[in-house]
Amino acid sequence: MAAFLLRRKPAPLPDHVLIEIAGETRKIHLRRNARAKRYLLRVPADEREAVLTVPAGGSLETALDFARRQHGWLAARLSERQAPVDFADGASIPFRGLDHRIRLSGKLRGLVERTDCVDGWELRVPGDAVHLPRKLTDWLKKEARHDLEAAVARHAANIPRKPSAITIRDTRSRWGSCAANGRLSFSWRLVLAPPSVLDYVAAHEVAHLMEMNHGPRFWTLCRRLAPQTEDARQWLKEHGARLHAYG
Template identity: 55%
Template structure:
């Protein structure tokens, strides 16, 4: 009796498959990701600065994904040109804190974490400790500052709207600045602390308003307008400048 091995499906992909797409003379690494819920091929350029990603439906194959990316190369080239350059958290770099640029300065190996100062050459963030830990220390400090600002804004808006929010969590999301679950739990991007205070306040008002209306009906927007008069200005700022906030520091 002869046994035949079942042929491998053409659509099967190794876990980390990728390919190179040449754009303007440079080889761009494109990752492939399979999603059983996908109904078509999609190409996405992460705001966080990672590789472009082609998402495949369950019955898609790598060759078709490559062909799809080739057809979308002009779209991808335009997006890559518009994507902000990344800014590492390192000595001398400029990073916004509550909308104001601060220069990162090493405080040496002295004990401490981060201190904000008004220096002769402008505001600065002095990060203490070993140089190899500077990025992590600054990221952790910014997250603590973000939590303090967000929790204060949420408490203020919730009191005005007479609602009780659930747990508040911070994440490093790339597709949304805040969210509200059906249980009343609120989630926000810590990167809002990089934006002007009125932008963070608007996002907090938006999510608290969802505790009254889990939709985007006219009634919902009236709640947001009550909590955040002139909301169109911070909304516009976020649409225009939000992607830039993802260029700072490491994700996480």
């Protein structure tokens, strides 16, 4: 009992620390987690700054030492992160795997229009510049729903179980999910990727309607539904994080 009473709480952590990485001063956010068993350094898919998880009894000194020892790994991960690209007039974004230039259409009302111009594809957005980000995001979400509903229907036709609903969100940690009740959820950002990648993610979640795991039978079914599975997984591994930089 005496030992318990004398046990002191760990010192509070600052919100972040600054360390030198590849000649640049970088911010690393610190997060204490009572359930964490070890120090964990990661760069979230939608961020350009690192997050260091510190276990309940961890110290700032040990956290700094751990971060510095991961210098090479962290430099490589941060170099892969693309700078944020706002939805604004003149910006370039991918749409169904092809680069498109965002332009104000000059019209007061109407829908976003996809146009093939001499120097490439354009997405022409009506209204004022201040409303452009919202209008373009809403349009991209509608296009994503259209593509994903079509892909899910196509793949679900090949299995006995059907999805109960499809939800489109801006998920950060996964591209899709399948609930036990058959509800499928997808990231709208998949519409920025090549169609074969979106198709694979749809097939992946449809396969979960039959196999709620990632065992051999699941992957056999997934590859039967989407023969491009391996190529699509590799594309997401190499380029998926960039999709979170847009908008």
